[in-house]
Amino acid sequence: MSRERSGSTVAHRVLANRLKTLREGAGLSRSQAADALGAHQATVRRIESATTSLDEGQVQTLLRAYGTAPAEIDEFLKDLATANLPGWWHPWRAVMEPWQQALMGVESAAGLIRIWEPAVVPTLLRTPAYARAVDDIRRSHLPRQDREARTELTRERQRRLRQAHTRIWALMSAAALLTPVGGPRVMAEQRRALAAAVRRGDVTLQIHPLDGPLHVLAGQPALMLYRVDVPEIPDHVVRDGGLPGTAEISNEAATVTSYHMLFDHACLVAPHPDTSMELLT
Structure with missing residues (x-):
């Protein structure tokens, strides 16, 4: 059976999917998104599948490349900040x-x-x-x-x-x-x-x-x-x-x-x- 990455939360997956939808809506390929990011397209693939953490700087760069409105970018980054907060279970992680x-x-x-x-x-x-x-x-x-x-x-x-x-x-x-x-x-x-x-x-x-x-x-x-x-x-x-x-x-x-x-x-x-x-x- 496959193993779930511990850092992947529901909120992060939803945001990652939104990034993918915005890229596709802008008519850009993963390769083009990677060029805007200055990274390999595998990085964009990992971001969109939530198999890597969502870095605020990278996310902001991608959103701008997709022509996202400033107000929507602000909202997205607020949601990301909330998603990055420790889960309620954090105090019990040791056990x-x-x-x-x-x-x-x-x-x-x-x-x-x-x-x-x-x-x-x-x-x-x-x-x-x-x-x-x-x-x-x-x-x-x-x-x-x-x-x-x-x-x-x-x-x-x-x-x-x-x-x-x-x-x-x-x-x-x-x-x-x-x-x-x-x-x-x-x-x-x-x-x-x-x-x-x-x-x-x-x-x-x-x-x-x-x-x-x-x-x-x-x-x-x-x-x-x-x-x-x-x-x-x-x-x-x-x-x-x-x-x-x-x-x-x-x-x-x-x-x-x-x-x-x-x-x-x-x-x-x-x-x-x-x-x-x-x-x-």
Whole structure:
């Protein structure tokens, strides 16, 4: 699977696409844009694909070469300055997993997140106590303060997704409800939190029963599918890499479409979301 460049944010991609549109609208080739920039056309290609940082000076030179109006140039540069600000997740970078650093901008802009979790409660639906208990087992090698910071990051991710009205469609195994994590009180609180999330309306939860039929995601590692409602940003899939903190990322259309189809098939086999409340209460 392809790797996402960590510095590439949704805002940068949108601006890069605007640059490409302005160049094409001006009737200039990449070679001509490169001449105006005094660089190789590969530089323009990287700028327009957001695989390199957007330098203010280069951007301004290109916009002038494209005949962009001064007011539009000013607006573009203001948007660029905003895009260059550190993301809200910056204070937690030291405890973030590599894939999170690569895709937190995409997650923050997502309109829909689809999740398959085979064994435990999905991260974006965990209570702080449950999240802490999972890390105490899976990441016991980390200092306590780092594990606490990771719990804070999870809580902040959840808060911001709710604030952005991001829809979450989670598919999980009933095994997660029967596997003791953190003790009875933690599990009881987690069940209540799942039920509250479903009632809130922004979460669709389907739970595969232990005696249910075999489905296409059975035995597959956890995965997340991100959909951003911005034409310039493709869907992304994150597949658990097996070892703690590892994951495979792809935004290749064929790969992402295959995982969407697997998710659709598994959802068809799973009980209707309404029945999840029966298992949680």
